[in-house]
Every structure is written in C-alpha cells, then in structure tokens.
Amino acid sequence: MQILRRDSLHRGGFAGLRETRLIVDNKIGGKNDTWNGLGSFIYLADARFLPQGETHMHPHRELDVITVMLEGRIEHQGSMENGKSMQANQVQAQRAGGEGFVHNEINPDLDENRMLQIWALPETAGEPASYKFYDLKKDKMVRVYGGNKSQNVTLDSHTIIEVGLLSKNNNVTQEGEFIAYITCGEGILNGVEVKDGDLVRDEDLDFTALSDDVHLSLIYLNTVNEQRSI
Template identity: 30%
Template sequence: MKTIIHKSDTRGTANFGWLNSYHTFSFGNYYNPERMSFGALRVLNDDTVSAGKGFGKHPHDNMEIISIPLEGDLEHQDSMGNTTVIKQGDIQVMSAGTGVFHSEYNKNLDKEVKFLQIWITPNQKNVTPRYDQITIRDNDIKNNLYQILSPNQEDDGVWIHQNAWFHLGKLEKGSTHTYTLNDKKNGVYAFILEGNISLENNLLEKRDGLGIWDVEQLQITSNESSKILLMEIPITL
C-alpha cells in the first residue's frame, strides 16, 4: 500500500474577488511540480463564486469535466446547445472531446455558489463532445458509498471515457465502510467534504485529500458526521 496526503492548507489558492479557488493540483498560476496530478485525476478545484458572477465562455478539449455543486445554483451553457442549472445533489459531466465552449455562472444575485470542478484525463481522444447530468437523493448517500460515476453507460450515475468510478457518502458518526476497488490496477483519491474520517489509519479532516494505491480494499471509519468523495482512477496513463 502506498499513500500521499494533501492537507487542506497545502493547496494552491487563487482569489480574483468574484472567485475564490483552492487547487489540489497545479492549475492556472499555481504550479507545484510534485502536485501535477494523481494518475488520471488532473484537476480538483474547490471553487466559490460570488453572487451573479462566473466564468465566461471558454474552450476545452480532450478532457472529462465533472462538476459537483455543494451550495447554491450554477448555470451552465455550452456550444452543444445545453442551458441548465445544477445545484446541490446534482452531478454534471461534460466530455470535451474534439472541442466545446461553455460558461458557468452563479444563477443567484444574493448568495454564493460553491462547487467542485474535477478534470479526468480520458482514455480516448477526439470523441464527440457530450453532456449529461443526474440528481441524487440525500437518502442515496446516507450512510452509504453511492456510485455517482463509472465508465459504463448502463451503470448508476454519469459515465466518462475513462476506467474510473466515483462514490459519494454522507456518513454517520461511528459508521464503518469497506470500499473494494473495481480495478486492482487503479488507485483512489479520497476528498473529505465535511467532518473527520479515518481511512486506512490516516486521519483526514475537512478538505483534506488522500491518494492511495497498491491496495484492493479500503477501510473507512467516520469519526463524526462526515461527507466523503472517493475517486477511483487509473494510476498510469
């Protein structure tokens, strides 16, 4: 078993007034040669956008982009003709493929929007761009590691062009859970959204991240009411 811990206060930061962002991996003006990615996980940004503000239209290509709102309402528009609003409980995915333009704005004029922006390096290049989103219920993730993403169109959750599985859990104090990897060659990056969790004897607090590989199962204990995102992804590309 191998691990790497990224404490919340070691992340890169960018504050543009309207946007306050924390970068787990190198992004924008934040560059750390030791934190370029975790396997196929290229970007994990923890973004807060001021009321009525947002990202204007900009391009992406050959990247799987996942957005997970934590608070507020985020309006998405893209060159594929999609105009949607995502909020807490929604999971959004966009396969940029051959190229797509999109914008993201805080829909509300009276409160912030907070969301995770995650980029996964795909296993296929120049695919046809696509968009999808789902809504999960609070009961789905209560005391459960609920699958929200996979490589399979027929599975629960959204799907992407990569051998990856995401699970989201809202765990009660004292609960224990076992996560079994879908592919033993993969690793898992755990990101603590709320609370305090012990994962394979590593103590993790809010917004801490833990990368772990060369393991087939993970033992997770919630030390208080907690919320966790598990991202199982290929370690080698």
C-alpha cells in the same frame, strides 16, 4: 498514507471564481505544491463562486469536466444542456471530445457557493461531446465517471470517480490504490482522522464518517470497469 491539506495551499482563481488547486498533474503543468493525479484523473480544485460570479463562456476540447456541487447552486450555459441548473448534492459530467464544447457556469445567488471541479483525460480521442447528470443518494457511493463502453450511464474510462453523501458511522471500503477528498465533515480513513479539505492517497480504503452529510470523493482504477453503484 499521504495527506495534502487544502488550507496549506495558495488560493487563487479567475473571473468570479476563487479556488484552491490540489491536483494539477504534470501532464498539464503541475508544480511541486500540488499532486499528480491517478490514471486519467489530472485535476482537482475546491472552488467557490463569488456572489453572482461566473466563469464567462470558454471552450474545452479533449477533456472531461466533472462538477460536484457542495453548497448553493449554479446555472449552466453552453453548447450542451444550456440553461440547466445544479444545486448541492448534484453532479454534472461533460465530455468535450474532439467535437468540443463551450460553457459558462454562473452563481445566480447573493451568497457564495461551493463546488469541486475535476478534470480527466478521455482515453479515446475524437469522441462526440456528451453530458451526464446525477443526484447523490444518501449513504451510497454514486459513480459519476468511468465504466466500460457498453454502458451509457457514465462517461467511459478505466479511471473511476465515485461521490458519496454519508451519514455518521457510514463505512466505505475499496481495494487498491486510491485518491480520496473529504469535504463538509470529518471521518476516520485507514485509522487516521481526516476532515474537510484533506486529500489522501493510499492503498485499500477503509473510511468511516464521524459526522452527518460528509462528502467523500473517491478516485481509483478499475481494469474491468464493473459498475458498483449508479
């Protein structure tokens, strides 16, 4: 088991955003203090907007951008779903594809918020831009990315991303290689106590929450793309 602790890393950011980057894959210029991803998953940042902070409008192309809201809310502006609002325990997934999109994420409040920013590379170039939105469900792992092309609930990929909002004593298992990020609580992962800000890479996940409202973000590969949960 490998564990990377968020608070051991430099905290940076841009515009109205402050973030700690834990995954910056070599494919996009990662350095020794961050990890490579898994499959198409190439980037993970634990971020907070300053009060009324924003990223300002900027473009993406041939990139999938997944945002997991942990605290507070953001307002989404851009070429897809302009004006949509997100709050804690919701997730949006945006595919830029070959068409591309522009967006700006804004904290409308006078308090900081918190979110996870996850990037993945699409497996097929030139796809149309696409937008997906999810509500987390208590004590369920909700698939927010990955699946086969025959379904339209999630953006297709062999790399699977699931997010769970877990009560105390809730257990999650997953076979094979995985990367997991724990936020907003603590738990036991493969026999080791982990807490908010711990990133783990290992084989065959067995996680039990030790507190209520623990967020578990789980990334793994699935060659058959069977949809465990929606």
